[in-house]
Amino acid sequence: MDVTPILESLNDAQRDAVTAPADPLLVIAGAGSGKTRVLTHRIAWLIDVEGVSPQGLLAVTFTNKAAAEMRGRIEALLQIPVSHLWIGTFHGLAHRMLRRHWQEAGLPQSFQIIDSDDQLRIIKRLIKGLEFEDDRWVPREIQYFINAQKDEGLRPQHLDDENDPNRRQQIAFYQQYQEICDRGGLVDFAELLLRAHELWRDNAELLAHYQRRFQHLLVDEFQDTNSIQYAWLRLLAGKTGVPFVVGDDDQSIYRWRGARVEHIQQFQQDFPRASVVKLEQNYRSTETILDAANAVIANNTGRLGKNLWTEGGRGEPIRVCSAYNERDEADFVVGKLRTWSDQGNARADAAVLYRSNAQSRVLEEALVNARMPYRVYGGLRFFERQEIKDALAYLRLISHRDDDSSFERIVNKPTRGIGARTLDSMRSYARANSCSMWRAAGAVASDEMSGRAATAIMVFLNLIERLAKDTDGLDLHEQTDHVIRASGLIEFFRKEKGERGETRIENLEELVSAAKGFEPDPVEEMSPLDAFLSHAALEAGEGQAEAWEDCVQLMTMHSAKGLEFPLVFLCGMEDGLFPHQRSIADPQGLEEERRLCYVGITRAKETLYITHAEQRRMHGTDSFSQASRFISEIPNELVEEVRPRVQVSRPIRAPLRHARSASGVAPGAELGVRLGQRVRHAKFGDGVILNCSGQGAHAQVEVNFESVGTKILVLAYAKLDLM
């Protein structure tokens, strides 16, 4: 066997990982160290050299994109199609498992997957239905609570209310939410994982079967696994499975959605025989960029420890630009982009990264003014659009009458005279009789309703029945086409004013083409419709396509993870924005922000600009901030300070102009306090004044302290030292 093609392009560490014996292995893979390459070559090695059957491999990723890429690269390497290889996302694989063993998992055969938006709607309805509205419950928080429990593998009955009425209610919501889902055959994302885990946990035979089948388990982005995902893996690995996990503790940026870096340490405890391979040679960035990244991340505690190095040259210094305000900053970025593009570089090779989506607005304005093509990543995806979800809801109701989530969504869309009151009585009937809205609607219409409302309900029920009958036996796309027309959805959106309705109709037509082009996985025994609906939920599709034009890439640092660009801008590098205000006070949160910064820096291959603004308009008011602490963590010798060529827009006494009071004197002015002034407080330490209000003894200042975040202080009491 000639192993050259699999090994020739690898360095020593990569080769160690790829050719490692069949024992548990942990690969710590720094940014740009060839993580995906190691994973794909390992699979090729196992199949081609070790003679492992492709059926015996399971490869897990977090995103569909990563799964598709891995499959493509393995096919390229092995020169054979590997469609039967189990490569997929945790959710995709869990879903496949549940479809195969729906009975053992206690699910109806045609269970439906709901996305977070559906989930939130169900929760909102639950809250509205609450009889005593003693507190204001925030739907998002309940949703967060439920998902956090599920991520930890906990069911309502496992939870203790700790004698806290607040918590008791949250658990009650969880319980009721789950009842609704179970009744309607609905499975949310976290539930997919949880059920798949319980399926194996409670079925020794089934588990043994899969343990025998999957000897080799390969996991990408291991630092992002949540508890239930890790438990699932551990269960599958059992005593004899061979896990091969690849991750980077320094790139863990999803703790807030359940990811636990600790699994890296846990792995070494759970698999004491595990060896560790570190990939530290970076093939992406210049030495300067890596040194900066290393220096920043070195401020974190509890790292596994790892130092990226490169054979590439020092390259250019990192350019730090201190702009006057956010428009100034945007102009600076666009100016540099113009130069880049004028020098014949591809615009698509340049990325502008920021901490939060709201920051894209100013940048976009500047780009539009400069007629520079750009693309913003993130935002609504195809299957998440309202009109698409409406159409899918009709299809789901046809396939599954008890799906309350879909029922509620479309019962009065287009409007057919079923108002809030009618719905209320249906809901209470459904609750009292523990039945679905569909059954409740039928019962309520024939018993207790007035003529008009009853007729309206009957019209709806008959519509769905007729749609089901008329589309029976049709092809998927014909079904879809018929439903969007006969349901009145097209007509409904046609009436919507402006371009919006137009776009919606186009999207609905696009849905028909999507249905036409959809090829269900022949392995799964599902109706084409159910397969399509699952696909829509698990793979929400791209945002705006238009990838064909050469344009500048705008995205958050989170969505830039895994990507690389010759030219990178990190914008809005200010304390309060990045690190974000909400993470500043909490050491754990701050460390996660720092890891995000590490991710941002390591996206750059050749040139890195870091920009910050002294003044920024946020939430409608101007505020002052200092450069991000992360900037000062970069060694000076790697940095070159640059300023915009002309500082046209800088007014001389701008700070005083904004908060001028009626008397014409800026609040706090008599005390010598200015916006942007650096101050020191005995307890809170150093900070910067963001805002002033009130007069004389009542004068207050808002101060952003480096250590504790923003505080509002009464000037007369707070003994502030000016600096």
Add this chain to the structure above:
DNA sequence: TACTATTTAATTTTT
């Protein structure tokens, strides 16, 4: 039921 005024809060996101 649909439209308009008012209030409120404001990361990060994939499945």
Add this chain to the structure above:
DNA sequence: TTAAATAGTA
């Protein structure tokens, strides 16, 4: 500032 949710009005 602004988007979204809620409350109030025609």
